[in-house]
Amino acid sequence: MYDIAVIGGGASGFAAAVSAKQTDGRLKVVILEKMFRSGKKLAATGNGKCNLSNTNITAKNYHGSINAMEIIGKTPEAVDYFRDTYGVLCVTGSEGRNGGLYPRSNSANTVLSAIRLKIQALGIEERCDFEVTKIEKIKNGYKLYSKNGEVECRRVIIACGGYAGPAFGTDGGMLRILKDMGLKSSKICPAVAPLRVAPESVKGLKGVRIKGEVSAYSGGKLLRKESGEIQFNENNLSGICVFNLAYLFQQYEGKLTLCADLFPQMTENELYEYLADSVKNDRADYPLEEFLTGIFVKNLAIYLVKKAVGRSLDDRIKSLRNGEIRRIVSLIKSLEFEVTGCSPWQNAQVTMGGILAECISDKLEAVKHKGMYLCGEILDVAGDCGGYNLQWAWSSGIWAGRNCALSLKG
Ligand SMILES: Cc1cc2nc3c(=O)[nH]c(=O)nc-3n(C[C@H](O)[C@H](O)[C@H](O)COP(=O)(O)OP(=O)(O)OC[C@H]3O[C@@H](n4cnc5c(N)ncnc54)[C@H](O)[C@@H]3O)c2cc1C
Structure with missing residues (x-):
């Protein structure tokens, strides 16, 4: 049995797994990813350059029922987070919107490689081609089902994204599973499209x-x-x-x-x-x-x-x-x-709408399901174009991972 299973190997899932392991290095953490390789969307962000945050983040840049700024304010600034956690240095981009933050290498692949190195160094396991199709509550946690096997965990972090960019593994499937489990979603539509x-x-x-x-x-x-x-x-x-x-x-x-x-x-x-x-x-x-x-x-x-x-x-x-x-x-x-x-979901970068604020605590734990945490685009937060969505993915991932790990202490 794993201590924590993170469903979704994307930006928020990576941040959540790393943050959980940094909070308590003894925890057994696994990332479960539906695609053959994790991080596919991250590698495509910012036209392959990865606009990973913005130097000018305000409440006006976020839409939805969840107060994104409150959670972003509890986590380190992107420049510090990437330098200190992954050794990635960032610069303010010359193209696109003012204040857009990019890796110094101008390459999303280097960000992904640096994250992968950290995941390996921390001993976080990864299982790809593992699409979770059912989540069941068991005595001490959750059982996650996929056509390629089952995983039991004491805590689960759901980081599956929304509907935007289905070619990268995000087709809204997990939102439907969560709705069947009693979580409520706001109206969904394509954003940044x-x-x-x-x-x-x-x-x-x-x-x-x-x-x-x-x-x-x-x-x-x-x-x-x-x-x-x-x-x-x-x-x-x-x-x-x-x-x-x-x-x-x-x-x-x-x-x-x-x-x-x-x-x-x-x-x-x-x-x-x-x-x-x-x-x-x-x-x-x-x-x-x-x-x-x-x-x-x-x-x-x-x-x-x-x-x-x-x-x-x-x-x-x-x-x-x-x-x-x-x-x-x-x-x-x-x-x-x-x-x-x-435009259709294939041409959209972000999902407007997701799991509503009333369904989660300030620690990003599902109110109805103790031990289940959520982060990233699956939640009812959509940011503007310009690095705001990845910032939300990092911050909500860090916050969910930390709180999830702390809930296992003692
Ligand atoms: C082409 C494109 C360019 C973009 N560029 C930028 C940009 O430059 N800056 C910016 O801020 N934002 C950008 N975005 C938006 C940003 O990438 C997303 O908001 C962000 O990646 C969301 O992170 P996430 O972890 O919530 O979900 P994702 O990064 O989408 O990751 C979710 C992961 O979960 C996996 N998954 C889904 N369901 C299951 C399941 N049932 N079981 C197992 N795994 C599952 C998926 O395969 C995927 O790997 C872009 C989006 C696109 C499509």
Whole structure:
């Protein structure tokens, strides 16, 4: 019988196992992983660079019923945790969102290797190809069933993730098992994911990337505004700022409008004055399709003029009327898209929703099942894009592992 079995060899499961063993080195700890190899998702994070945390973590970056900040505040800062526990040095990334923390190596695989070394050094066992399909309460703990055998343990830590990225082993199966055991989950939907729009509304824009601001509205009410890269695809919008608005689609029952400001550096009037001037200057004889050349990439420049004026783009710039310039400016400052759907789980990075706060104690122990701890994305916490989800995985893992180990003392 193991003292602790951690179900799920991902970010939070690793942190939980290491933390439990560091709390009490005598404990017999095993990680049970469904895939042939653990840590598959971790190796893919941050486009293979692993955006493992952020230097600017606030309550605003977390959504869900659980107070993530309270638990993050009880655990070491990521820079210290990675240096002291795994010998991984971190730097603030130059790309992506401000404050994103990355390993100095810029490689997620080195983070995974360093964690593996620590797991081996601490004598934590690992069993892969071991998908837990049933959890049964026994006299002194739990019995975990898989098609490849059974494991008995005094305590169990559930670190199985949610539904996002099923190719990495996370298909929501454990959430269904927990619901059958009486734990309650909030509404689930993809987060940190692209948002679908009608293909006609983005025709000609495929592949365009631009830095701007995106506001999300429902029923005319502004819900959230994000800035960063916007990426146009064949039938969806993506990029960090769109990713961070994705969870709103289901929350507002499919009634979501995105409004992009493609030139936040100028007000509508400033932009109008600048563009109205070019009708009179030495570019006045250029064709209309060149009106926004020098401001936007070609596809976007043509898309905006075409949509606003609706006449031949061979006409000269000097033929533009004030009303038409106003319409172009208004499109640049508030280009609207009705969201038609959220992307499938395969394209989502995070699960919005999970086991509710009311089902767990402040030690992350299941209220209904003593000796069962939970951590990571399976809980009702979803962070923004930018390292916030891995930070939650580390912190909740450390906290669950420590409390679980302490519960076995004495
Ligand atoms: C492509 C991609 C890129 C991402 N990039 C970033 C990033 O750069 N920064 C960031 O902060 N977040 C990122 N995320 C999100 C982040 O990876 C997750 O939030 C985080 O890994 C969740 O950790 P976890 O331990 O809860 O679950 P996971 O890391 O998903 O691990 C869960 C593990 O449990 C295993 N498992 C599931 N069910 C069972 C079962 N029944 N029995 C046994 N094992 C089971 C799974 O196979 C998996 O290995 C990204 C996600 C994706 C998909």
